[in-house]
Amino acid sequence: MKSFRKELWFDIPGRRAFINIPPEVEAALRESGVREGLVLVNAMHITASVFINDDESGLHHDYEQWLEKLAPHEPVAGYRHNRTGEDNADAHMKRQIMGREVVVAITHGKLDFGPWEQIFYGEFDGGRRKRALIKIIGE
DSSP states (O other): EEEEEEEEEEOOSSSEEEEHHHHHHHHHHHHHHHEEEEEEEEESSTTEEEEEOOOHHHHHHHHHHHHHHHSOOOOOOGGGGGGTTTTOOOHHHHHHHSSEEEEEEEEETTTOTTOOOOEEEESSOOOOOOEEEEEEOOO
């Protein structure tokens, strides 16, 4: 069995973003040489997420609105975590809701997605360099 590891780095200038990353995951899959197996993609920071859903701008807008209702950024003083000098308690909660990682089957050297499925890196506290891990195992 083969094992392959690669990191993706992100420099998101704004506070939040959803980045479609299947091309980068597919490139890592080709580099790995794995034809049958699994790929894990996970955020390596506690205020970022990796998730699977549709690449549709209306849905992304709805996510933004929904997440802000569930865990609003303001008022920053409303979160005990922010008393440490941080202002990102909401980002930790948004990450918890959207998830840390995804696992996708690899079949015949391709990501085995369902209809409309895409992998996204979700950033909830941008402004500094962060990474996601791609781990591929298989034959």
